[in-house]
Amino acid sequence: MSLAPLSTDHSTELYDLARRYIPGGVNSPVRAFKGVGGNPLFFKAGEGAYLIDADDNRYVDYVCGWGPFILGHCHPAIINALQLQLKRGLGYGASTEAEVEIAEKICNILPSIESVRLVSSGTEATMSAIRVARGFTRRDKVVKFEGCYHGHVDSLLVKAGSGALTMGEPDSLGVPRAFTDLTYVLPFNDSDAVENLFARHGDEIACLIVEPVAGNMNLVPPQAGFLETLREVCDRHGSVLIFDEVMTGFRVALGGAQSIYNIKPDLTTLGKVIGGGLPVGAFGGRKDIMDCLAPDGPVYQAGTLSGNPLAVTAGLATLKEISKPGFYDQLGRQTQKLLAGLQQRADAAGVPFTTNQAGAMFGCFFSDEKTVSHFDQVMACNLDNFKTFFHTMLDNGIYLAPSAYEAGFVSAAHLDRELELTLDAAEKAFSAVASGNQ
Numbered sequence: 001m002s003l004a005p006l007s008t009d010h011s012t013e014l015y016d017l018a019r020r021y022i023p024g025g026v027n028s029p030v031r032a033f034k035g036v037g038g039n040p041l042f043f044k045a046g047e048g049a050y051l052i053d054a055d056d057n058r059y060v061d062y063v064c065g066w067g068p069f070i071l072g073h074c075h076p077a078i079i080n081a082l083q084l085q086l087k088r089g090l091g092y093g094a095s096t097e098a099e100v101e102i103a104e105k106i107c108n109i110l111p112s113i114e115s116v117r118l119v120s121s122g123t124e125a126t127m128s129a130i131r132v133a134r135g136f137t138r139r140d141k142v143v144k145f146e147g148c149y150h151g152h153v154d155s156l157l158v159k160a161g162s163g164a165l166t167m168g169e170p171d172s173l174g175v176p177r178a179f180t181d182l183t184y185v186l187p188f189n190d191s192d193a194v195e196n197l198f199a200r201h202g203d204e205i206a207c208l209i210v211e212p213v214a215g216n217m218n219l220v221p222p223q224a225g226f227l228e229t230l231r232e233v234c235d236r237h238g239s240v241l242i243f244d245e246v247m248t249g250f251r252v253a254l255g256g257a258q259s260i261y262n263i264k265p266d267l268t269t270l271g272k273v274i275g276g277g278l279p280v281g282a283f284g285g286r287k288d289i290m291d292c293l294a295p296d297g298p299v300y301q302a303g304t305l306s307g308n309p310l311a312v313t314a315g316l317a318t319l320k321e322i323s324k325p326g327f328y329d330q331l332g333r334q335t336q337k338l339l340a341g342l343q344q345r346a347d348a349a350g351v352p353f354t355t356n357q358a359g360a361m362f363g364c365f366f367s368d369e370k371t372v373s374h375f376d377q378v379m380a381c382n383l384d385n386f387k388t389f390f391h392t393m394l395d396n397g398i399y400l401a402p403s404a405y406e407a408g409f410v411s412a413a414h415l416d417r418e419l420e421l422t423l424d425a426a427e428k429a430f431s432a433v434a435s436g437n438q
């Protein structure tokens, strides 16, 4: 595929060893390269926009830790803040001033959040948000959308059932049917399906959870009116509207997707960027709902490491940097330049290709369609073309997510030099795709 494949022998050795002791050799499945073939890389360092693998190869990184490293790797503001905190201890199992500070900042940045609780992952955030929504409404049913991912919460590991308006089916062994019987799955960007479901079952629905910009089926922005419909039906039926902004929060804009589309959810879940690379999640929103949580209310939720001082320190340092004026304009411009450059090279090579962008998130589709706005369109993309593109990019020093269904991320460390390296590699990669198709 590539003229001079990189040597990745040490990564391969580590992977062989890892498979002896870790299921599938990885601690999270998408890392295993099953979506692209070949062996996964093992990394030992990150520097700005670059990752360095176990064999000392350097790559421009468009995974950015799956979103958190919006400032690039090892940003000095974060490292310095962490070094100070390290000397004061790793945690106390009790409250700290920094937790109050980050809670106040989150509430100021996202006006829909009046009260917020910290957890340690995005999964914990969505699981807890759903529990408090159920407790608040005293209802059991949940609505989610096909192609949206909300962490590995049992009741959300669901695929669409066979008929329209049926309950979902478990998408993983180990998830009892009884759990997913409480979950409805609808097509993303289909307002009619939402209206129909709520017309029949609205009064049983505790909450509707959605990625306001879908970032786990590649990248699919909401169509005009979709998020408005969700807000309307939830208002009409007293259901809680949850925006899962674990990926989009502080990523598509400082105030997340809700600030761009100007819709106020009842609850928001956060993760990824909010921890600056350390494990932090958060869920928050309307005070009357959040007040249902223990210790004041009857809905139980807790966490030994919740609000951990190191994690909160990294989060606060990140929030400070990304709140600087012009931060998102620069990120958006670089992302736009990258996508325009990719499109140009795809067109020149005659490869059917299109992109989506939301702030510093992007999606690449090997598709004949000019706009991709539905799950089925994402699923219909040419996987062979993606695999060829992915591996040629990798061999030329560009690290993309090893799956056609993941969004890409640009950080503040992705400057013109990194874009040039990327586009030079892309020229080769698109021509490899084109010659594979002859």
Ligand SMILES: *Cc1c(COP(=O)(O)O)cnc(C)c1O
Pocket: 120, 121, 122, 123, 124, 126, 149, 150, 151, 152, 211, 215, 216, 244, 245, 246, 247, 248, 271, 272, 281
């Ligand atoms: C990543 C992600 C999650 C899960 O977060 P984890 O920290 O991996 O548990 C939930 N929702 C969305 C939208 C995500 O992108």
